[in-house]
Amino acid sequence: MYGRFGGIDIVSIKENFMTEIEPIPCGSANVYIIHGNKESILIDTGTEKYRDKVLNACQCANVRLILLTHGHFDHCQNALYLSTSLNCPVGISAEDLELLQKGTKRKVYGKGIWGNIYTWVSNCNIKKCKIDPVDSITVLENEMSLQEYGIDGKVIKLPGHTIGSVGVLLQTGEAFIGDAMQNIISPSMAWCYEDYEKAEESVNLIHRINPKKIYCGHGKMFGL
Numbered sequence: 246m247y248g249r250f251g252g253i254d255i256v257s258i259k260e261n262f263m264t265e266i267e268p269i270p271c272g273s274a275n276v277y278i279i280h281g282n283k284e285s286i287l288i289d290t291g292t293e294k295y296r297d298k299v300l301n302a303c304q305c306a307n308v309r310l311i312l313l314t315h316g317h318f319d320h321c322q323n324a325l326y327l328s329t330s331l332n333c334p335v336g337i338s339a340e341d342l343e344l345l346q347k348g349t350k351r352k353v354y355g356k357g358i359w360g361n362i363y364t365w366v367s368n369c370n371i372k373k374c375k376i377d378p379v380d381s382i383t384v385l386e387n388e389m390s391l392q393e394y395g396i397d398g399k400v401i402k403l404p405g406h407t408i409g410s411v412g413v414l415l416q417t418g419e420a421f422i423g424d425a426m427q428n429i430i431s432p433s434m435a436w437c438y439e440d441y442e443k444a445e446e447s448v449n450l451i452h453r454i455n456p457k458k459i460y461c462g463h464g465k466m467f468g469l
């Protein structure tokens with residue numbers, strides 16, 4: 246079953262299991278709450294400017310996990326604040342853990358004139374933005390089930406934009422892909438990446454999975 250309820254997409258009702266997706270626009274970045282029956286997962290956290298907006302949206306959601314698609318500041322700058330406020334762990338891949346916990350700055354690259362301009366701005370922002378380390382970490386593995394957090398879905402590795410980028414694939418066929426792809430002008434690979442070949446492979450993987458709907462870190466939801 247699929248329908249609209251308030252500002253929320255109801256994407257699945259099966260055998261008493263319901264999933265609702267609540268987008269929380271945070272400037273140029275998207276944050277999402279995946280609501281299960283009783284528990285929920287927060288996908289990414291936005292920048293510091295939006296921390297209270299995200300916290301307010303989470304107040305009645307019983308968030309059990311804050312899942313970071315990757316370690317860039319516009320996705321994880323509120324991880325410590327929200328983890329402390331909501332009393333739940335933060336999930337991130339082992340490969341991106343150093344971006345969050347040590348504040349390591351890794352460069353991104355781009356192609357073409359526009360790609361290089363965008364990448365230059367991105368690297369300046371990455372360099373100057375601070376990310377607070379988090380106390381409670383859950384390391385995300387490929388194919389890790391999210392059922393213990395109340396969501397019928399799993400983690401999928403989507404490396405390339407960062408080496409440790411991950412997404413979430415719901416049993417219902419919806420996917421959250423962070424910055425593995427974007428939909429700013431039209432759906433495409435992210436304009437900047439740490440490893441171009443891996444980023445391309447991840448886009449190919451998304452095409453092979455062929456999700457029913459794709460929720461990305463920047464831009465509107467899309468289908469393939």
Ligand SMILES: [Zn+2]
Pocket residue numbers: 315317406424
């Ligand atoms: Zn990013």
